[in-house]
Amino acid sequence: MLALEKNEFLAGINERKEYLEAMGFVSVNVYPYEEVPLNENYTMVKTRGRMAIKKQDGQVVALVHDATYVLFLKEDRPKMVFALSHEDPMKMMQDQGLT
Template identity: 45%
Template sequence: MNTVSDRVKAYFKDFERANNMYDPDLLNPLVSDPLVGAYPSGVVQAVKKEDYLAGTKESGEYLKSLGYRSFKLTPVAETPLKDNYVLVKVLGTARIEKESDQSFDLVHDSFYILHMKDDSIKMVFTITHDEPTKMMEDQGFLTTEP
């Protein structure tokens, strides 16, 4: 089993905090330019850092409208790659609270490639979950109209 370094654990605590606050200023030092994401659907997307940060507040409002209350990111495995890069498997848990007093944890895993140099760690690539509503459907928390 791969261990996770204290440095990577600290990075994900900072990343978790920034995401829970939907704060582009806190996210800014944590991501590269550009940031690349790949999704289970096969879509791969490169996003300019400024566009990613600019969408942070809007994304937060959308997720809140779905009932998202908080995110927990737990790195579970760290694999060194070449030079200053590491691959990190992360277990993500999103706490969802619906108006009907129904609450649940939406669980998914993601993979991140981080660039680590000197005192800096930046996310450069992520393989992540699908659209939040699809995850909710897949885990039985949201149904679609026939």
């Protein structure tokens, strides 16, 4: 399992935060729709998310996206091992007619 140092993790969050803020990010809700056990300690969860984006004209729109997460389940709470999303949010906005 790949482990990041705390400073590497925080740097990644800051980069992602700046990117999302530039898009007009307001909030996100993630809904699991399928869980696939991989073994006794890991499970894969497929999700559908709705990201609220504020456009330049002030209108808030919902950007729908899918992501898959692998979770480690041996301890008290699930821990995310990694997340996979195949789409660029800017392209998704164009494809969904939100730009």
